[in-house]
Amino acid sequence: MKKLIIIASVLISITVACKSKKAATSTASTDSSMDAQLTAINVRFPNTTMEELKKGHSIYTGACTKCHGTKDVTVYTESRLLEIVDVMALKAKLTAEEKQSLIKFAVGVRATSK
Ligand code: HEC
Secondary structure, three states, rough: OOHHHHHHHHHHHHHHHHHHHHHOOOEEEEEHHHEEEEEEEEOOOOOHHHHHHHHHHHHHHHOOOOOOOOOOHHHOOOHHHHHHHHHHHHOOOOOOOHHHHHHHHHHHHHHHHH
8 A cells, every 4th residue: 555655656746747847847846756766776777867867757758658658667577667668669769878768767766666
């Protein structure tokens, strides 16, 4: 149950982050949730920058939503998630660099959802 609440709050913060980005208002809420993700990502992928994380986020909410909505990346094991991203990156025609940013973002969201 606790896990569900945390997953929901991560999804809400992603939604809020997207909305505030579109409205071009304060980025404070984006930055605070992304700070936690950046910390989590750096455990797994050291030296990831906020810029890279934001790039991953915009791919996730952009190129990755061409065929379906934003998929919940927290419901898979990390290895399953990476397999799916391998297939989806081809579908979305991501460059190797874009794919890497997306992986970091997705793994960070997954890590902060537990
Ligand atoms: C060219 C169309 C297309 C693009 C672009 C695309 N997907 Fe998909 N995706 C699909 C289809 C088709 C499915 C399978 C049907 C479904 O679950 O909606 C799918 C399924 C998924 C699933 C569920 C897989 C499972 O086995 O449970 C995830 C997660 C996912 N996509 C993530 C992404 C991500 C992340 C991106 C961006 C890199 C992306 N998709 C881009 C077409 C696409």
